[in-house]
Amino acid sequence: MNDSLASLQQLTVAFDKRVVVDRVDLTVSRGDIITVIGPNGAGKTTLIKAILGLQKATRGSIVLKPGLTLGYVPQYLSLEPTLPLSVRRFMLLSGQKLTACREALAKTGVAHLLDASVHHLSGGEKQRLLLARALARKPDLLVLDEPAQGVDINGQAALYDLIRNLRDELNCGVLMVSHDLHLVMAATDKVICLNQHICCSGYPADISHDPAFIETFGQPVAESLAVYHHRHNHSHDLHGDVVDRGHHKHHSHATDDSHQGCDHAHH
Numbered sequence: 001m002n003d004s005l006a007s008l009q010q011l012t013v014a015f016d017k018r019v020v021v022d023r024v025d026l027t028v029s030r031g032d033i034i035t036v037i038g039p040n041g042a043g044k045t046t047l048i049k050a051i052l053g054l055q056k057a058t059r060g061s062i063v064l065k066p067g068l069t070l071g072y073v074p075q076y077l078s079l080e081p082t083l084p085l086s087v088r089r090f091m092l093l094s095g096q097k098l099t100a101c102r103e104a105l106a107k108t109g110v111a112h113l114l115d116a117s118v119h120h121l122s123g124g125e126k127q128r129l130l131l132a133r134a135l136a137r138k139p140d141l142l143v144l145d146e147p148a149q150g151v152d153i154n155g156q157a158a159l160y161d162l163i164r165n166l167r168d169e170l171n172c173g174v175l176m177v178s179h180d181l182h183l184v185m186a187a188t189d190k191v192i193c194l195n196q197h198i199c200c201s202g203y204p205a206d207i208s209h210d211p212a213f214i215e216t217f218g219q220p221v222a223e224s225l226a227v228y229h230h231r232h233n234h235s236h237d238l239h240g241d242v243v244d245r246g247h248h249k250h251h252s253h254a255t256d257d258s259h260q261g262c263d264h265a266h267h
């Protein structure tokens with residue numbers, strides 16, 4: 001059954017008539033891990049903010065499942081450095097009970113830091129704390145904006161593994177923004193390449209062959225990513241066009257358009 005958590009139709013956000021998110025169609029369902037990639041200024045954070053209700057849509061619609069609980073992990077933990085704050089207090093400020101906070105900290109592997117000062121945590125520990133705070137709400141949909149920011153490469157891989165495990169355990173949907181293309185390719189079910197509009201979307205292994213992806217990120221990046229293998233429901237011809245759709249077994253998709261490509265150039 002398709003358990004849709006958030007559904008965007010033709011979502012458009014403009015600032016002073018400058019369109020930064022352009023007619024985006026996207027559905028996130030329970031069990032999905034969808035990663036939005038794209039160059040700087042492509043509208044990724046704006047898209048996420050619109051889903052979180054922090055940014056008004058100019059046109060189009062966002063339908064959230066009634067009663068949906070959202071968990072949000074921002075890019076950074078920004079705190080007043082002069083304010084003494086323990087991990088325990090930080091977690092309790094979220095309004096959740098201590099038991100739920102402890103459970104969430106254990107899930108993200110930082111339960112031993114309960115009485116530590118948040119100011120003394122390492123970059124990776126801070127990200128795990130932010131993830132724990134989002135998890136304490138027992139979210140149906142976890143939204144992460146560059147969750148591996150400031151985390152070293154081993155820590156990034158561990159963080160993505162953790163996100164996958166949490167998705168399996170909690171059966172939530174995950175929507176994240178990431179710049180770590182290699183990790184995205186290895187750890188995501190579906191990739192959305194955003195450059196105001198959706199340039200292309202699909203399974204990681206397919207998307208690196210897509211002309212729109214190559215246009216956006218360049219041939220060297222696309223080639224370095226083409227090594228990733230994933231489940232397919234279709235093949236591409238030499239031009240990147242979809243052929244042989246439906247001849248492969250696959251699990252359910254996050255969006256109806258298991259593959260899209262745009263037909264124009266980008267600057």
Ligand SMILES: Nc1ncnc2c1ncn2[C@@H]1O[C@H](COP(=O)(O)OP(=O)(O)OP(=O)(O)O)[C@@H](O)[C@H]1O
Pocket residue numbers: 015020038039040041042043044045046047
């Ligand atoms: N509140 C705002 N008012 C005006 N312009 C804004 C506002 N928020 C974002 N923008 C502009 O919208 C564009 C998209 O910004 P956004 O932060 O969504 O990009 P992004 O894809 O997340 O970029 P990055 O990868 O650099 O984080 C940028 O040009 C930004 O300057």
